[in-house]
Amino acid sequence: MSKTMDADPNSAHRRAWDLIPWVVNGSASEDERRLVERHAEDCADCREEFDFQCQLRDGMAPRTAPAALDADHALGRFWGRVDAEQTGSLWDKLATQPPASPTAPAEHQRRGRWQTAMIAAVLVQALGLAALLGVLWERPRGAEYQVLSQPPAGMADIRLVPAPGLSLGELHALLDRHELQLLQANADATHFALGLRPGAGLGVAEAVQRLRAEPGVLLAEPLTPPKP
Known part of the structure; x- marks a missing residue:
């Protein structure tokens, strides 16, 4: 029965296709790797899929020592982007403006209140996203009860x-x-x-x-x- 399945071109193609991820990530056996390589020589679809997954693997390879991303690190990166792209620019504008005098026009005062409100909105949005990120990281720790079969x-x-x-x-x-x-x-x-x-x-x-x-x-x- 197995010989019939191996002789079937569709079965061989399906098996090689399913093994591609394991060959790419290095967990396939030597026999499985050779099977995929032999099949890919004559199959353009599998060859293209193998090249695509290799490109994804190479693109995901860390440039520095690998480390799990914890919530504090992710939050730090997020605040850096907020400071550089949004909040920082607004604070810079406020810092370079002269203090409003008692005789300043009402329009100038309204503009100052609007900029302050924009800063507050950016901070509220940042806190909301940071809280969501924290929830995503904390959820796996929530299950304290576990039976032996799990x-x-x-x-x-x-x-x-x-x-x-x-x-x-x-x-x-x-x-x-x-x-x-x-x-x-x-x-x-x-x-x-x-x-x-x-x-x-x-x-x-x-x-x-x-x-x-x-x-x-x-x-x-x-x-x-x-x-x-």
């Missing part, structure tokens, strides 16, 4: 590369829809390691398939090879 908490099951336009709110909703929790991210928050929440009603393979159907997901792949 896997250890905190183990990453899925690698996710979101589309560039995916917002934090959309990411939060996506994790809720598919019963996932955020465990790790790279320094630029361009790809994430996800885990199934305790008591999730789906497995890793099903979660990966659902993520691949999401318009805001560029790449979703399991971090552990499928069981034979």
Whole structure:
């Protein structure tokens, strides 16, 4: 039976295609790697997919020593962007303006109040996004009760590369829809390691398939090879 399946071109193509992520991330066996390489010599689709995933892997490789992104580091990067792009420019304008005199026109006073309100709005927005980021990081620690049949908490099951336009709110909703929790991210928050929440009603393979159907997901792949 297995010989018949191996002789079937469609079966061989399906097997090689499914093994590409494991070859790219280095977890495939030597035999599996050779199988993909031999098949890709004659299959343009698999060759193109293999090259694409290699480009993604190379693009996600950290330029410095790898380190898990914690909430404090992410918040620091966020405040840096706020200071450089928004808040800093408004404060600079206020700092260079002369103090208003009692005889200053009402229009000048209104402009000063408007700029102060803009600064406050930027700060409120920043605090809201920072709070959401903190919630995303704290959620995996919430489950304190665990039965013996459950896997250890905190183990990453899925690698996710979101589309560039995916917002934090959309990411939060996506994790809720598919019963996932955020465990790790790279320094630029361009790809994430996800885990199934305790008591999730789906497995890793099903979660990966659902993520691949999401318009805001560029790449979703399991971090552990499928069981034979």
